Amino acid sequence: MPYDFERVERKWQQYWAENRVFDVERDPGKPKFYCLEMFPYPSGALHMGHLRNYSIGDLLSRYLWMKGWNVLHPMGFDAFGLPAENAALKYGVHPKKWTWDNIEHMTAQLKSMGCSYDWRRRVETCAPEYYRWTQWIFLLFLKNGLAYRKHAPVNWCESCQTVLANEQVIDGGHCWRCGSVVTKRKLEQWFLNITRYAQELLDSLDSLAGWPERVKLMQRNWIGRSEGVRLTFPVEGLEKGLETFTTRFDTIYGVTFLALAPEHPMVEEFARLSPNGEQIRAFVKETVQKSEIERTAVGGEKKGVDTGFKAINPVNGEKVPIWVSNYILIEYGTGAIMGVPAHDQRDFEFARKYGIPIRLVIQPEVGALEPETMSHAFEEEGIQCNSAGFDGLPTRESIPRMARWAEETGIGKREVNYRLRDWLISRQRYWGAPIPVVYCEKCGIVPIPEEQLPVLLPDVQVLPGGKSPLPETPEWVNTTCPACGGPARRETDTMDTFICSSWYFLRFTSPWTQDGPFRGEDVNYWMPVDQYIGGIEHACLHLIYARFFTKVLSDLGYVEVREPFTNLLTQGMVIKDGSKMSKSKGNVVDPDEIIRKYGADTARLFILFAAPPDKDLDWSEKGVEGAHRFLKRVWRLVEEGGARLKEAPRRRIPLAEIEERSRRELKRRIHSTIENVGRDIEKERQFNTAVARLMELSNDLSDFVPETDQDWILYREGIETLLLCLSPFTPHLCEELWEMLGNRGCLATAAWPEVEADCLEAESVTIVMQVNGKVREKIELPAGLSEEQLKERVLSHEAVRKRLEGKEILKVIAVLDRLVNVVVKG
């Protein structure tokens, strides 16, 4: 009977479903393990990246299950998002129908992969039963002062017709979704106060020992903490002063100008009062129009215009000109800087261009710089000069000392600034969770009362051109104010889909709950996620947002954990012909086709074998065939064993009772395989080598020719061990063969085999004999010899003696059970 993977896979998928094998409940008697893969967007069909992600998660879940853990392994869909609206425009199908059809199709695909999910727990973020609680959480944020509206310059993607959060603008000014150039618009929008958590998000990264350094570093960079001083420069002729932030207060005596961002609120005032107001306005207009990329390009030309106003340096009363310049960002610090051209490269370039004086206040420890001859700013540490009472101090001391002095004299205040901005969460889109507030003429912004949730998304048609239909749906927009009963308008923006995915891992713990987002006893039993698996592209998106949500919900008493994901595995991309699979490159391989042609087991095995999980994986059809060949060999192994194998007693013969040497070696190989595969999966997270070890065992079993009854018992032990250890990788095949061997019960719930410890100790070892570090002879010796015995045995060995003839032995190094290195002269 040939290996009919199609029949086998259908049979076992049905068996697992009918017997509810993967349903899981809280069980205080067992250690819990929460294994989670990032849920997919229901784009239509699974791609290879998904297949890889879910193969890894399924392998781990099944393995841990066998090891006796109570494993929560759920799956769901991140189902709100723009592609549904685009599909509606393109095919005329409603986003809701498109999305739900895709969800059902992709669920079927996941089942055809043989994934061990508890399907009762499936969540879809676009379902009212889910987004009801997304809205509830939003209101919780609002109630606690963590959600607010603000008028601000925001990122706008023309193609997506919506605003974007900072994290969603990538590659120097492009939309994370569609890649279009992002522009700035001044709009009033909803924000979440993530910056309030900046310090904790940064600090607790240190507690995430199970996260890749790379991801933690990316988050640290993204949060971008810097310590400095905030100080105000009085402006000559005005009541108001100008606030600036600097990390180099030690250069305060080197300030020769001030510069404002074009968007700075004081700019218009200067323009109004200045004789060259028109020039200032023209410059601002020109600059603000430019895209983020043009404006923030490094080495881009720094331009500016003098306002004619002077600021007064509070430390020495000196008057310096106030400029408006394109290189100052309104979003960071105060949107105004103190210009120190001698010690800041950007200020240096600007000052040189406009003939602004350069004053050195720090000299290098060796040599002396002259402002006239400097080719670039001196940004390193040195010795303070031209700085009144601070002259002579090294930078290391002057920074803290001068900052303290600033506070003592009231000139400035120490402050920490972050690059991280508050999270802009409103989207001018239809297919998202409505923001549950109304605008009432009398009462202002009024939250929808909890008991009236969810605010249902109305079933309306999307508009040509892609604009949201919500503002054009008066019967939905016009409503009554929950507070005063008067007329009110609904908020027509929906929430960023990253909100929906910031708490789904909590919902999985009790997805059927109707009186809260989740149940406390469930969430506190299952959380945190012990292993999270997904792509690195979410390092500064989903993974920061989810951490933020967890901390807020923890502070408000809804969950106990402060970090959602204990261990993070960032899987590599699937590559073909040197680049990431993509429709535009035409190098896409369809998972369905692979499963149809070779079966899910083959696909899973290849994916897990071809590369370590965190590295990119080169897709190779030949490699897939290789994986398939291996599975066929395993099949034949059982089939060719025939009745003799099936009838062999299922019993383990202790190592000590096996007389023949080669049989003992096989026994050892069986047990070292269990040990090593377990370690590779559990500790090393290196699945490719685990597969290699299973292939070795299979090769050894193929070579073995059982003769005696005892041989057949041993052979059966070997084959059953292979099936057990292979089953988390290729579950269907192993189940079938397990059954063919006459076993009862399914492998998915079988226990991982026990290692017989005495089998891990070798009987004999190959000792390498080196002369001056070079391998010369290999000698088979009994294991466990002492250092003295080892030297003795090696040095008296005939071939070794021959080699050492006429040479003076200086030193002999022996490494137990490994090698002997003889250091000689001559």
Add this chain to the structure above:
RNA sequence: GCCGGAGUGGCGGAAUGGUAGACGCAGCGGACUCAAAAUCCGCCGGGCCUCGGGUCUGUGGGGGUUCGAGUCCCCCCUCCGGCACCA
């Protein structure tokens, strides 16, 4: 520019400071076959030689530590990733 990560056969990739190249793919030789496919057996980093053995060399390049370095340290090169006028 700054910060990470990585460079190992024809290819994907293995190697607690101790036999470099496990396992697989491709290739070559052979068996089976009328033939092919499938399957099975053998070989498979490079050079040289008196070749079923020997010898030198070999993990991006150059130095160092060590009895011994793919692995540790220093310098350099290349590729990939992140951030990038963040004051």
